[in-house]
Amino acid sequence: xxxxxxxxxxxxxxxxxxxxxxxxxxxxxxxxxxxxxxxxxxxxxxxxxxxxxxxxxxxxxxxxxxxxxxxxxxxxxxxxxxxxxxxxxxxxxxxxxxxxxxxxxxxxxxxxxxxxxxxxxxxxxxxxxxxxxxxxxxxxxxxxxxxxxxxxxxxxxxxxxxxxxxxxxxxxxxxxxxxxxxxxxxxxxxxxxxxxxxxxxxxxxxxxxxxxxxxxxxxxxxxxxxxxxxxxxxxxxxxxxxxxxxxxxxxxxxxxxxxxxxxxxxxxxxxxxxxxxxxxxxxxxxxxxxxxxxxxxxxxxxxxxxxxxxxxxxxxxxxxx
Numbered sequence: 001x002x003x004x005x006x007x008x009x010x011x012x013x014x015x016x017x018x019x020x021x022x023x024x025x026x027x028x029x030x031x032x033x034x035x036x037x038x039x040x041x042x043x044x045x046x047x048x049x050x051x052x053x054x055x056x057x058x059x060x061x062x063x064x065x066x067x068x069x070x071x072x073x074x075x076x077x078x079x080x081x082x083x084x085x086x087x088x089x090x091x092x093x094x095x096x097x098x099x100x101x102x103x104x105x106x107x108x109x110x111x112x113x114x115x116x117x118x119x120x121x122x123x124x125x126x127x128x129x130x131x132x133x134x135x136x137x138x139x140x141x142x143x144x145x146x147x148x149x150x151x152x153x154x155x156x157x158x159x160x161x162x163x164x165x166x167x168x169x170x171x172x173x174x175x176x177x178x179x180x181x182x183x184x185x186x187x188x189x190x191x192x193x194x195x196x197x198x199x200x201x202x203x204x205x206x207x208x209x210x211x212x213x214x215x216x217x218x219x220x221x222x223x224x225x226x227x228x229x230x231x232x233x234x235x236x237x238x239x240x241x242x243x244x245x246x247x248x249x250x251x252x253x254x255x256x257x258x259x260x261x262x263x264x265x266x267x268x269x270x271x272x273x274x275x276x277x278x279x280x281x282x283x284x285x286x287x288x289x290x291x292x293x294x295x296x297x298x299x300x301x302x303x304x305x306x307x308x309x310x311x312x313x314x315x316x317x318x319x320x321x
Contacts, residue, residue, distance in 0.1 A: 020298020057083035068304035105283035109255030146197025
């Protein structure tokens, strides 16, 4: 019987996956490294991973019977897709399961930062009752929203905010300006997003080109009242530079659902800042999204192990950057 190894993935419901792949045995282990000496690897045909588990060529080579790697989520930058292809291993992901959830979570972070709801809550819980605890708050309608990437989640995020009459600009080198214009978005450069936007929301994948895209220089270009929201990948931001910018008032606030290290260290400077709103990489979550995630992972695994092409196979020939 084929075995499916689930590693470092709290989002997986083993019962749902096992029901979807009844001819395979499911085993849950701690995070694997490149040389999993303490894990029996013979017979492992399927591997299910979270984004925090690097799946390198060395690890793939240590699993001689591996047929499929299922990323339980959207991004797959942690998987060496080219190496998997060289070893005849199929890679899959779940590309659309939490679009609504992440978009809605991003809106919640943005509106909270703009209206300072969390700051008011903390002050009121401490016994205060003062509107000026949140000063300054600026009017939201009529401001400029800047999107970094204009993929499915960014588009849904934009849709959720249409009623606020925002001017929307976006940087995405892979989306045509006419396509953006049809959606009411003006295509601009990354530098123009930083300079012109009152609110910047990040939706880009993490690649060599986008790592620490928001660095000290980018933050220096932003407006003093700017709000930065990140529901994409923590590595898009130089977090040390962001902490400096928030402490100094170089930008007004940040709402982060993703971090470079998850969980962040106890002495993480962003945790101590009142103008930095944090959530624990929960933007993907709803009861329905988790069910859809597990069902899709199971469907991809079952197809690959049956010798079929999974619905969500990642094509190693495409330029995913």
